[in-house]
Amino acid sequence: MRKVIERYSANERLNHWFTAITFVILALSGLALFHPSMYWLTNLLGGGTWTRILHPFIGVAMFLSFLVLVSRFWAHNKLTRNDARWLARWRDVLNNREEGLPEVGRFNAGQKLLFWAMLLTMLLLLISGFVIWQPYFAPVFPITLVRLAVLTHAISAFVLILGIIVHIYASLWIKGSVRAMTRGYVPSAWAKKHHAAWYRDVSGS
Amino acid sequence: MALQSLDIKARSATTTESPSVRKTTRVAKLIDISKCIGCKACEAACMEWNDLRDVVGVNKGEFDSPRDLSDQSWTVMRFYEEEPNGQFEWLIRKDGCLHCEDPGCLAACPAPGAIVQYANGLVDFHEEHCIGCGYCITGCPFDIPRISKKDSKAYKCTLCSDRVAVGLEPACIKACPTGALVFGSKEDMIDHADERVADLKGRGFENAGLYDPAGVGGTHVMYVLQHADRPQLYGLPIDPIISPLVSLWKGVTKPIAMLLLGLTVLGSFFHYIHVGPNETDEDEEENEAAS
Numbered sequence: 354m355r356k357v358i359e360r361y362s363a364n365e366r367l368n369h370w371f372t373a374i375t376f377v378i379l380a381l382s383g384l385a386l387f388h389p390s391m392y393w394l395t396n397l398l399g400g401g402t403w404t405r406i407l408h409p410f411i412g413v414a415m416f417l418s419f420l421v422l423v424s425r426f427w428a429h430n431k432l433t434r435n436d437a438r439w440l441a442r443w444r445d446v447l448n449n450r451e452e453g454l455p456e457v458g459r460f461n462a463g464q465k466l467l468f469w470a471m472l473l474t475m476l477l478l479l480i481s482g483f484v485i486w487q488p489y490f491a492p493v494f495p496i497t498l499v500r501l502a503v504l505t506h507a508i509s510a511f512v513l514i515l516g517i518i519v520h521i522y523a524s525l526w527i528k529g530s531v532r533a534m535t536r537g538y539v540p541s542a543w544a545k546k547h548h549a550a551w552y553r554d555v556s557g558s
Numbered sequence: 559m560a561l562q563s564l565d566i567k568a569r570s571a572t573t574t575e576s577p578s579v580r581k582t583t584r585v586a587k588l589i590d591i592s593k594c595i596g597c598k599a600c601e602a603a604c605m606e607w608n609d610l611r612d613v614v615g616v617n618k619g620e621f622d623s624p625r626d627l628s629d630q631s632w633t634v635m636r637f638y639e640e641e642p643n644g645q646f647e648w649l650i651r652k653d654g655c656l657h658c659e660d661p662g663c664l665a666a667c668p669a670p671g672a673i674v675q676y677a678n679g680l681v682d683f684h685e686e687h688c689i690g691c692g693y694c695i696t697g698c699p700f701d702i703p704r705i706s707k708k709d710s711k712a713y714k715c716t717l718c719s720d721r722v723a724v725g726l727e728p729a730c731i732k733a734c735p736t737g738a739l740v741f742g743s744k745e746d747m748i749d750h751a752d753e754r755v756a757d758l759k760g761r762g763f764e765n766a767g768l769y770d771p772a773g774v775g776g777t778h779v780m781y782v783l784q785h786a787d788r789p790q791l792y793g794l795p796i797d798p799i800i801s802p803l804v805s806l807w808k809g810v811t812k813p814i815a816m817l818l819l820g821l822t823v824l825g826s827f828f829h830y831i832h833v834g835p836n837e838t839d840e841d842e843e844e845n846e847a848a849s
Contacts, residue, residue: 386668386691388812389571401669401689402710447829449836487692488710499696500803507807511815515822522826528837543838 356541358555360533368422369534375415380514382408387507409486416479423472429459430469436462451546459551463523470516477509564723568675570667582677585722586744587731589652590754590782591792592763593738596621596635596650603733604633607718627653629706632715633730640791642784651781651792652730652739655702655715657681659775662800665808666697672712679744679778682719685711697808699774699798717778747780754782773799 361369378397382404385394395404438455439446439462445454446463460468484494484502491499524530529543544552566576601624605611612630615623621637633654640647661681664673672687673694683694683703690710694703703712718728726732731741740750751768758766767786770776785791 386689388816389573389668389670390816392571392668392670395689401687405689405691448833451836485692485696487690488705488707491692491695492705496696496701497801497803499692500801500807503693503696504803504807504811507811507815511819514819518819518822518826522829526826526830526833526836528835540838540840542840546838 357538358541358544359537360539361537363537365425366534366537368418368425372415372418372422375411375418376517378411379408379415383510405487409482412478412482416475419471419475426468430465432462432465436465456550457548459548467516467520471513474509474513477505478513481506481509565677566674567677568664569671570664570673571670578677580677584679584744585742585778586679586747587717587728587779588740588747588751588782589779590738591649591651592758592782592784593736594650594652595736596637597735598635599733599735600652600730600739601631601633601635603729607721607729608632627702628704629708629713632713636793638792642788642791649792655681655717655779656700657717657778659777660800662697662699662774662804663694663703665800666693666804668693676719678722680717680719680722682716683712683714685713688712697800697804699795699800744778751780751782758784769794771798773797
């Protein structure tokens with residue numbers, strides 16, 4: 354019989370998918386105002402004005418949800434020397450040659466880097482978002498700060514969206530990942546193959 | 559509003575050409591500060607023509623009334639008490655949109671067609687397309703657009719685009735009793751300004767000159783200043799340009815970012831095609847146990 358182990362609890366999964374849904378809405382509505390070729394995406398939220406009104410509120414919701422996620426996964430995302438060794442062999446990683454790679458804990462170095470990149474960009478998005486939030490907050494900030502904030506918001510969002518594209522692709526590429534985040538469990542062979550150190554910890558073997 | 563008799567030279571958040579086959583004279587308003595007596599007839603005319611009524615403000619012991627531009631006040635007189643040459647001078651500037659040839663508001667606006675620049679040079683806000691994001695404020699080097707507290711749309715001087723489109727002069731020009739405000743083709747206004755500057759120099763204002771800042775491509779509202787070497791005396795920026803932060807944000811960043819996002823999606827897909835999925839043999843355990 355196939356042995357399975359729990360990878361994400363029900364609350365972790367709900368937390369992840371709430372963050373993911375808000376992210377998708379934010380990315381699409383944000384791109385709508387970023388480039389004219391994407392303006393049609395404002396229709397998703399009911400037009401340009403509704404996009405302007407809703408985007409910041411959804412943004413705050415995403416940040417709060419992500420903050421809970423961060424507190425859940427913080428301990429598993431500390432970067433170690435092992436992670437540097439794993440990253441140095443990115444060619445093997447990308448070519449599915451996992452044999453002989455340094456052992457991976459609950460998250461690999463790529464996942465950890467994404468974790469920290471998301472935390473950094475979301476902090477920047479939150480702060481700059483408040484500075485440009487019309488009509489509530491933007492009027493109280495000096496114009497140079499507002500100008501800096503629109504640029505920061507655009508660049509941070511770009512980095513975050515780039516990171517999430519890679520994140521989504523990786524979950525499709527590494528078979529079993531999507532099931533881990535939807536159903537919560539992984540086969541023990543999967544855990545042993547991709548997260549050997551974590552597998553040892555949770556299986557006690 | 560759409561003005562059929564005027565072609566559009568530039569349109570916000572639009573990457574293709576705007577309708578532009580008709581030839582129109584480039585127009586300009588010239589504000590001769592040396593002739594302004596601060597009577598505020600232009601303010602009244604602006605309110606009258608555009609159906610605006612600002613709230614009654616508070617007197618702070620100055621002549622400035624209203625105190626600032628707003629969705630209801632598209633032009634205001636600003637009174638500066640200065641001593642530029644050791645002698646007291648009362649400098650009165652009619653503030654409002656300068657209608658830049660290279661408008662920062664239009665560059666920053668994300669809503670297609672919410673800001674247009676007509677072929678004659680006027681920059682106009684089409685509030686029905688405005689989404690209220692305030693990016694025009696971010697883009698403007700002169701602090702002109704105001705977001706209405708009533709409808710969250712941006713408003714500013716239209717230079718009476720509706721009047722100009724049918725051959726009339728802007729309402730403020732019609733009301734000015736001293737000839738401080740004149741309106742015509744940009745060339746004529748520059749010629750007229752040259753005469754005024756020569757006259758002022760003859761009267762001892764050595765540094766008199768025309769304020770038509772090149773950093774924003776010139777403007778369609780120009781000033782004759784007695785002290786053109788010190789526009790800051792009148793509350794005007796010395797060498798206004800669209801902020802480099804805005805240019806960076808709305809310039810190269812946009813196409814490059816979109817390209818990189820597209821390439822990342824494409825690259826991911828090609829990686830899948832090239833390397834293939836990373837699959838786990840779920841029976842591996844038994845095999846390992848056997849070996």
